[in-house]
Amino acid sequence: MPELPEVETIKNELEPYVVGRNISGVTLFWEGMLRQPSVREFHSRLSGQGITGLKRRGKYLIFSLSSGDLLVIHLKMSGSLIVGKDSSEPPKYTRAIIRLDGGTSIFFSDPRKFGKIQLVKDKDDIVGKLGPEPLEADFTPEVLAQRLSKRKAPIKAILLDQGFVAGIGNMYADEALFSAGIHPLRPASSLSQDEVARLHSAIQQVLRSAITNKGASIVNYLRPDGTPGTAQFQFRVAHGRAKNCPVCGTPIAHIPIRGRGSYFCSKCQPEKV
DNA sequence: ACCACAACCTGGCCGC
DNA sequence: TGCGGCCAGGTTGTGG
Numbered sequence: 001m002p003e004l005p006e007v008e009t010i011k012n013e014l015e016p017y018v019v020g021r022n023i024s025g026v027t028l029f030w031e032g033m034l035r036q037p038s039v040r041e042f043h044s045r046l047s048g049q050g051i052t053g054l055k056r057r058g059k060y061l062i063f064s065l066s067s068g069d070l071l072v073i074h075l076k077m078s079g080s081l082i083v084g085k086d087s088s089e090p091p092k093y094t095r096a097i098i099r100l101d102g103g104t105s106i107f108f109s110d111p112r113k114f115g116k117i118q119l120v121k122d123k124d125d126i127v128g129k130l131g132p133e134p135l136e137a138d139f140t141p142e143v144l145a146q147r148l149s150k151r152k153a154p155i156k157a158i159l160l161d162q163g164f165v166a167g168i169g170n171m172y173a174d175e176a177l178f179s180a181g182i183h184p185l186r187p188a189s190s191l192s193q194d195e196v197a198r199l200h201s202a203i204q205q206v207l208r209s210a211i212t213n214k215g216a217s218i219v220n221y222l223r224p225d226g227t228p229g230t231a232q233f234q235f236r237v238a239h240g241r242a243k244n245c246p247v248c249g250t251p252i253a254h255i256p257i258r259g260r261g262s263y264f265c266s267k268c269q270p271e272k273v
Numbered sequence: 274a275c276c277a278c279a280a281c282c283t284g285g286c287c288g289c
Numbered sequence: 290t291g292c293g294g295c296c297a298g299g300t301t302g303t304g305g
Contacts (some may be wrong), residue, residue: 001297001298001299002299003299006297059299059300074299074300075299076298076299076300077297077298077299078298112298114298114299115298131290160299160302162299169298169299170297170298170299221295259295259298260297260298260299261297261298
């Protein structure tokens with residue numbers, strides 16, 4: 001599932017293929033993926049536009065166009081953007097094709113059809129409500145502590161809240177909490193100063209390591225060249241990777257939090273402090 | 274302001 | 290072997 005490290009990898013690896021190119025046309029095989037504007041307007045505003053930049057914010061990919069429009073893509077759980085030749089066979093579950101001049105196409109493959117594509121004038125319409133970027137300088141332990149102090153929900157639920165901090169999803173929330181030795185059900189405001197410091201460090205370490213490994217290919221995620229990332233081999237608890245805790249051997253617990261499967265070690269991540 | 278949960282989807286897995 | 294049922298999960302929308 002594409003989270004921050006996966007989307008960052010896609011941004012980095014897609015950039016050389018798209019920036020400086022012109023969009024010759026877009027085909028939508030599943031119109032439900034288009035959030036705004038209308039299909040008709042989408043085609044007319046995209047056709048012939050130059051791509052002047054590619055950025056990531058949270059889990060969103062933002063293509064800047066020469067018209068000033070922004071093409072925003074969210075891959076949700078199962079989306080991939082694969083680079084190929086116009087003439088090549090589209091990957092399975094291709095829902096859209098962005099054709100570029102020079103014979104290159106970007107194939108948007110998405111078995112679950114959750115992915116979304118939209119065209120806007122102002123990026124803040126979409127990413128304006130996102131929390132801080134966890135790898136940027138303004139995300140300090142002090143900022144994290146201050147924001148956590150106002151929240152009573154389980155820390156796992158807070159980490160998944162994109163308005164609290166952008167880009168963390170189910171896998172990296174579990175990994176960061178395990179790394180920091182914090183139980184996922186702990187009320188956010190109950191974390192000690194030391195625990196907040198450990199959590200801050202764990203979030204950054206887990207995300208940076210995953211970016212170094214080009215993202216985690218658990219289900220569906222592939223890099224733009226079609227190859228998998230290797231970050232999943234670094235996981236210790238996420239996605240039920242281990243039956244037993246890699247540190248103490250205790251069976252890994254699996255409970256739903258906010259409807260999301262959560263893996264943790266009840267001994268290394270004690271609920272009562 | 275904060276919190277909780279259903280809805281959106283379909284491939285893959287489990288049990289019979 | 291085949292089939293039905295259920296799970297996964299990011300974001301939006303709704304309601305408390």
